[in-house]
Amino acid sequence: MIDTTAVDGTCPRCGTAAVSQLDAVPWCPSCEWNLEAYDEERRGPVFGWRWLDRRLHHLAYRMTRRQFDRLLGRRLGATGAGAATVVTAAASVVLFLGVVALAGTGVWLIVGFPFPSPSILLAVPLLALAVGLRPRFGRLDPHAEVLSRDRAAELFGLVDEVARAVGAPAPDVIAVDDHLNAYAQTVGVRRRRVLCLGLPYWGSLGPQERVALLGHELGHFINGDPRRALLTQPAFTTLGSAADLLRPAPSAExxxxxxxxxxxxxxxxxxxxxxxxxxxxxxxxxxxxxxxxAEYLADEMSAKAAGTTAATDLLDVTLRVESMELAVRREARAGHGPQRWQAAVAEARVANAGRLPQLRQLSAREEASLFSSHPPTGLRRLMLDGRERYEPAVVLTEERSARIDAELAKEYQKVLRILAW
Structure with missing residues (x-):
């Protein structure tokens, strides 16, 4: 593991010794000189052309910082529909109407002419294209295990409490899987709200961090995230699907x-x-x-539910998710469950405590992307630090947290086998 080290030379702006983390290109920890630098060794290619990837990185960094500066100090829930929201919604409506027009034209070419007619040669491809580009309503991940309220009453009760604390509707479905992640989504024609908790992630968090996680994920049901809205779904899928359908396939002539x-x-x-x-x-x-x-707003809801301290702690855990994964896998292979996962992750956090300020800064460089749905973790932490501090609205005790883990014992055993194997 590489420690924070001063490098030869000082910042040309303020004279502070430059630092480096994880073998990254050095920057100034005081005025953040060179933090915008494109680090080719640590960033994978986006399009494969170095000149283009470099320019896209600088553009993403500047746009991300401008958005952060614009939102800092403002009420995130009262920002209204910005230009991005309007463009996304308008494009989605146009794309949806385009798909409807394709389907309508195909039907007209079939019923508007005597059968059989040459028009059917055009009608069939148009209908097939309309079907291929139709809006998707999403579906529940078949690998996720759905929980019942009878079997996990403590967990359902906690989720209900957090939902009330942030003003969000409770999920219709709560599920678990074996991923080091958690997510909230809306699926199906009936738009059922789904909360899925990755047990390696959930089991590694302390009680109050679990409340913060629930506050963040439930916040996605009301934070206006366009990725989860039915109206804006065509903007994310239609043109990409059309590009796939038109990609030429090899043929023999x-x-x-x-x-x-x-x-x-x-x-x-x-x-x-x-x-x-x-x-x-x-x-x-x-x-x-x-x-x-919307992610910044979900973080604020996380702080409202669990308190600002727990919400920022959760972001610091996310910052070093690789360390979390290594700790969980190590303990799982030794046959240990969530109590040891929490202890191992806590130990790793203590060991990395001195590095966290620079790692937060570095995330602004490494996580900046035009195609990321999340702002850099360090900026999310700064956003919470710069806002009103919240005391916990929901407090999860160690005893209640242990009862929730006991309810999930069967699911934990399955995850243990997967991780150990």
Whole structure:
């Protein structure tokens, strides 16, 4: 593990010794000189062209910091519909109407002419394209294990308390899986609210951090995140699906004329596919600006439910999720359950405590992306630090937390086997 080390030279702005974490390009911890630098060694390629990836990184960093500066000190829940929200909603409506027009034209070509008619040769592809581009309502992950209120009464009761504390509706479904993650989503035609807790993640958190996690995830039901709204769903999927459908597939041709015609057809398909994909990326980039605002609001709801201290502690855990994963896997292979997971993660946090300020700063560089739904973890922490501090609205005791783990004993055993294997 690499410690924070001063490097040769000082900051040209303020004279402070530059530092480095995790072998990253050095920066100034005081005025953040060079924090914007593109670190090719630590960032994977986005498009594969170095010049383009570098420019996209600088653009993402500047946009992320501008959004942070604009939101700091404002009421996140009262920011109203920004330009990104309006563009995303308008594009979704246009795309949906386009799919309806494709379907309507296909039906008209079938019923508007005597059967059989040459028009059916155009109608079938149009209908197939409309079906391929139809809005998706989402579905519950088949690998997630749905819990019942009878079997997990303590957990359901805690979720209900947190939902009331943040003013969010309670989920219709609570499920668990074996991922080091947690999420909230709305699925199906009936728009059922789903909360899924990854047991390696949930089991590694202290009691009050669990409340913070629930506050954040339940906050997604009311924070206006465009990724979870039915109205804005076409903006995230339609153009990307169209680009996939138009991507040329390899084929075998016989004869010179067939080869020329096929080559021209593939060239046209490739051009249209890449154009649609480029438009898809631009639209997703715009939409995700509002998703990042929604994440800041979900963090504030996390603080309202669990208290600011627990919410910031949860973000620090997220900052070093690799250390959390290593600790959990090590303990799981030794046959230990969530109590030891919590202890191991707490020990890792103590060991990394001196590095956290620089790691938070570094996250602003490494997590800045035009295509990320989350702002950098360090900026999320700064946002909470710069806002009104909250005392816990819901307090989870060690005893009640242990009872929740006891309810999930069967599910923990399955996860233990998966992690150990």
């Amino acid at each position: 016989h004869g010179l004329i067939e080869m020329i015609a096929a080559a021209l057809g593939r060239m046209l398909q490739r051009l249209l596919s890449r154009l649609l994909f480029a438009l898809h990326l631009v639209l997703v980039c715009v939409a995700l600006r509002d998703s990042q605002r």
